[in-house]
Amino acid sequence: MESDVGTPIKKAKLDSAMAATSPPKQICTSLNTFEDHRQPHMAYVDKTALVAEMVSPSAEKGYFVNRPPKFGKTILLDTIATYFKGDREAFRGLAIYDMQMPWEEFPIIRFSMSELNVCDVDQFEASLCSLVVEEAKRHDVCLMSPNSSDSTLLFAFLIEDVYYKKHEKGVVILIDEYDSPILECLNKENAELGKEIEEILASFYEALTSSSSKGYVRFRYVTGITRLAKDTIGSSLNNLSSIDETSPQLASSCGFTRDEILSTFGPELSEFSRKAKKFEVEAMKDIEEKYNGYNWHLFGDKAGLVFNPYAILCVFKCMVLGAYSSEE
Incomplete structure (x- = not known):
């Protein structure tokens, strides 16, 4: 049987599984400098x-x-x-x-x-x-x-x-x-x-x-x-x-893709899923539906969605699907 480990979907799942075993990082919504985000205890999405x-x-x-x-x-x-x-x-x-x-x-x-x-x-x-x-x-x-x-x-x-x-x-x-x-x-x-x-x-x-x-x-x-x-x-x-x-x-x-959320916030997604009493796949789907996602090019293709990082960080900081305003 041909393996599909190299496909983007499988890679995202593997990254998510690996991230879930890592210790959770500190979530902060008010940092604007690269140096602050690169502190060992801070969550950082590599762009x-x-x-x-x-x-x-x-x-x-x-x-x-x-x-x-x-x-x-x-x-x-x-x-x-x-x-x-x-x-x-x-x-x-x-x-x-x-x-x-x-x-x-x-x-x-x-x-x-x-x-x-x-x-x-x-x-x-x-x-x-x-x-x-x-x-x-x-x-x-x-x-x-x-x-x-x-x-x-x-x-x-x-x-x-x-x-x-x-x-x-x-x-x-x-x-x-x-x-x-x-x-x-x-x-x-x-x-x-x-x-x-x-x-x-x-x-x-x-x-x-x-x-x-x-x-x-x-x-x-x-x-x-x-x-x-x-x-x-x-x-x-x-x-x-x-x-x-x-x-x-x-x-x-700018913004977080679905794959970046899965690979970077594995422990946080696991905790969010546990509190919501849902499987991680279901919890991630709830996040996607709640915060939609912007699509500047790949119209109709969910792989092209980019999510507001402020909203995503707030979800994993508060562990609640809240109405997080980017103007806060």
């Missing part, structure tokens, strides 16, 4: 094989991903940042560690746009300029116009200055929650301010595109909740590859 595909010198030089809140965007961004620090030992035991990768350090410019002040246009522009200036201080570079109130100009100077300070080494630029200021305005029902801020950000992100065309940038990764519209900001970032549109193999880089 580094996908990271290797993204950061390979032969791959695309820039990606954009939009996902719902608390879907693992920030932790993936931090994982990418750790790779570009050239710290191979930080990945010991993970898939990328044994891959043929260039472990080289690159200068990194990193922004979290959720930190910006959106009270009014002037304060927003000032906080955006301040964000750039602080990043310049971190890299120990003196901007050509440090007192400028033009955030786009400052950003362009920052990229260029860091590039030349690091001996013409390409800069890695990571922008988390690119649309956070706009969404905050919409939540406050101030669409007019949101539109003005959107125009400022469109100009700001244009500096990233122009710097890339000059050869200053090694890699770009931008995250958000909303898709890039074709006008304004979308036109400024149109040279980024949308993971959903151009790289379907990377669609599960």
